Amino acid sequence: MAYKHFILVCGGTGCESSHSDEIYKELIANAEAMGVKDDVQVVKTGCFGFCEKGPIVKVLPDESFYVEVKPGDAKEIIAEQIVKGREVKRLLYKDERQKDRIKVEDIDFYQKQYRIVLRNCGIINPENIDEYIARDGYAGLEKVLTSMKPDDVIEELKASGLRGRGGAGFPTWRKWMFSKGVPADQKYVVCNADEGDPGAYMDRSTIEGDPHSVIEAMTICGYTVGSSKGFVYIRAEYPLAIERLKIGLRQAREYGLLGDNILGTGFSFDIEIRLGAGAFVCGEETALLQSIEGNRGMPIPRPPFPAVKGLWGKPTIINNVETWANIPVIITKGASWFAKIGTETSKGTKVFALTGKINNSGLVEVPMGTTLREIIFDIGGGIRGGKKFKGAQTGGPSGGIITEEFLDLPIDYEALTSLGSMMGSGGLIVMDEDDCVVDVSRFYMEFCVDESCGKCSPCRIGTNQMHAILVKITKGQGTMEDLEKLEKIGLAMKKAALCGLGQTAPNPTLSTIRRFRDEYVKHIVDRQCSAGKCKDLVVYSIDKTKCIGCGLCARKCPVNCISGDKTQKYTIDASKCIKCGECFKACKFSAVVKK
Amino acid sequence: MAVAQIEFSKELQSFIREWKDKPGSLIMILHRVQEEFSFIPREAAERLSRDLNMPLAKIYGVVTFYHYFKTTKPGKHRIAICLGTACYLKGGQTLLEEAESILGIKGNEVTEDGLFSIDAVRCVGCCGLAPVIMVGDEVYGKLTKDQMPEIIAKYKNLG
Numbered sequence: 001m002a003y004k005h006f007i008l009v010c011g012g013t014g015c016e017s018s019h020s021d022e023i024y025k026e027l028i029a030n031a032e033a034m035g036v037k038d039d040v041q042v043v044k045t046g047c048f049g050f051c052e053k054g055p056i057v058k059v060l061p062d063e064s065f066y067v068e069v070k071p072g073d074a075k076e077i078i079a080e081q082i083v084k085g086r087e088v089k090r091l092l093y094k095d096e097r098q099k100d101r102i103k104v105e106d107i108d109f110y111q112k113q114y115r116i117v118l119r120n121c122g123i124i125n126p127e128n129i130d131e132y133i134a135r136d137g138y139a140g141l142e143k144v145l146t147s148m149k150p151d152d153v154i155e156e157l158k159a160s161g162l163r164g165r166g167g168a169g170f171p172t173w174r175k176w177m178f179s180k181g182v183p184a185d186q187k188y189v190v191c192n193a194d195e196g197d198p199g200a201y202m203d204r205s206t207i208e209g210d211p212h213s214v215i216e217a218m219t220i221c222g223y224t225v226g227s228s229k230g231f232v233y234i235r236a237e238y239p240l241a242i243e244r245l246k247i248g249l250r251q252a253r254e255y256g257l258l259g260d261n262i263l264g265t266g267f268s269f270d271i272e273i274r275l276g277a278g279a280f281v282c283g284e285e286t287a288l289l290q291s292i293e294g295n296r297g298m299p300i301p302r303p304p305f306p307a308v309k310g311l312w313g314k315p316t317i318i319n320n321v322e323t324w325a326n327i328p329v330i331i332t333k334g335a336s337w338f339a340k341i342g343t344e345t346s347k348g349t350k351v352f353a354l355t356g357k358i359n360n361s362g363l364v365e366v367p368m369g370t371t372l373r374e375i376i377f378d379i380g381g382g383i384r385g386g387k388k389f390k391g392a393q394t395g396g397p398s399g400g401i402i403t404e405e406f407l408d409l410p411i412d413y414e415a416l417t418s419l420g421s422m423m424g425s426g427g428l429i430v431m432d433e434d435d436c437v438v439d440v441s442r443f444y445m446e447f448c449v450d451e452s453c454g455k456c457s458p459c460r461i462g463t464n465q466m467h468a469i470l471v472k473i474t475k476g477q478g479t480m481e482d483l484e485k486l487e488k489i490g491l492a493m494k495k496a497a498l499c500g501l502g503q504t505a506p507n508p509t510l511s512t513i514r515r516f517r518d519e520y521v522k523h524i525v526d527r528q529c530s531a532g533k534c535k536d537l538v539v540y541s542i543d544k545t546k547c548i549g550c551g552l553c554a555r556k557c558p559v560n561c562i563s564g565d566k567t568q569k570y571t572i573d574a575s576k577c578i579k580c581g582e583c584f585k586a587c588k589f590s591a592v593v594k595k
Numbered sequence: 596m597a598v599a600q601i602e603f604s605k606e607l608q609s610f611i612r613e614w615k616d617k618p619g620s621l622i623m624i625l626h627r628v629q630e631e632f633s634f635i636p637r638e639a640a641e642r643l644s645r646d647l648n649m650p651l652a653k654i655y656g657v658v659t660f661y662h663y664f665k666t667t668k669p670g671k672h673r674i675a676i677c678l679g680t681a682c683y684l685k686g687g688q689t690l691l692e693e694a695e696s697i698l699g700i701k702g703n704e705v706t707e708d709g710l711f712s713i714d715a716v717r718c719v720g721c722c723g724l725a726p727v728i729m730v731g732d733e734v735y736g737k738l739t740k741d742q743m744p745e746i747i748a749k750y751k752n753l754g
Contacts, residue, residue: 017734051723198679277661
């Protein structure tokens, strides 16, 4: 039976939480009720990436791209488009600049993107292995098992230039080669899906939208290094991803693509899911392995590296979700194709979770070498509310802030490291003039204090001390010596901490001290926070020349510290003020001043 | 002397039987226990210690290391306020303070009637909807603090 239309409904976490599941059911119910269920197939897909405008619904072959759809819109979509062949114009994405409703291929958000990792997200039904296979899924595995030797696979990866997407960018082929070269009765293959970076959800979306890409890649690795057992270590906070992965594993086993004697080649490999339990440090590979072994997730010194001595003392390959998702395509399309994309040292694409003060939040995948300006202003549509760009944080609590002057630098591993940041997993958080860098540094350091495992003293004590100093500064009690202390402790941690968490925890603070020194000085010397985020430093007052005496501020004040009347204008009793900012937000005449 | 044992459901018992001999199974078993009790009761940890032949100290070492495992009973409706970076920048902290002031409890506490508890959590992975809170499994995105009373009232009425 040939369908005339396909309706793709986003089943990513963002859209699901805005009731895309109800939309999906309503579409099916309405298609049945209107007698067109044989004309249209409704498919629930992975993330479209355009989370800002979710829930997203796309109708093929018309390429209608509907945004912010509600369950109640389902009836109209079926009645108009499927029955009568007319687009539901009011739901189409409306471009801010062109002031018109436009087609998906013309949307700026998608213009500069290039999807390799997310190739199937928003296109296939992740719960149906046939759809993955129809898009060349498992062709890579078949090619490897039937026509390539393990060394050929490593050569191919080497030629592709693929580097680990989880953090430091270690060449993937080299890791695999180490492991392959170690004789052992058992070896392991591990997928790191413990995406702990706050503000990042690339791995979640990849597994939710295309779980088989990870399963296929891990199996290819098993064949290459000589392993029969894999583990996916995934956050327990990601129930939907876990469910889709379970379905994927089951289907792969049914199809003989996983388990004993895969594709009749005599090669056997299986994968088990292990749940994380909310510890950021478990993103560090040795800590992650400890956790799979059922222990407290505390890192151990390297070397020996896990590729040589890992899980239960056996050689273990750990790659993160995004790295895995690249591998099947490299095998099917070839290393030379992949190596053409990107920069000299960094090949392929990078997925970023673009969030913060940006117009188009969402998941974006761009070739390495794309500039931050293109990502933030062309794809992301610029800063929300016409505010001024202040900085972009990459690498989360391990990264640094990148300022305006570096926006045109092509992004790759080396470029970000040279700026005192790092690629990290791909969180990209945009800040505007209303964000205070001292407060943000304090926020990240608080996170690291919480997440430090406590094993090594540079991290356990260092994060605490740096946090205490940052709190002091945000309260207006800092001194100029504190800045020196922050830098000194930070450098000591970078050198002496045991694992990546401690070594990189000072990065947000150090990079902001370097780029925004004047802002720290302002907090310390002038006791002022120009962004108005550090509550202890903010003083609200009323400009009598602007006050019209309407009294709205006094009515909104929760502690009744604003008094006055029409003739006398209003004043704030600073001794009672709790600095909630309600008056500032309420005043329609900009008479409330924040200093 | 026979010790009064905490009741484990049949499903939980068979889960433990299935997993106990697999290497590194403790965390998976703890997840299953928390699924059953909504936290890890002391008695359950003690029973696991016997069932798995593992020192209680080792079990508590793991339970207290991971944020996901709770040692006290949470409220019937668990309010998780996301303080991931995106949500923090967009006012997650204000939502937390508002929820605390409405319910009169702090993070990690439970209301007297046992209906609500508040947790500040790190990133639930819906950054596009920031700031986000979750009540149970329901996600509320793009929130302002003015919407908090209504959301809490909705669950209060459910009882």
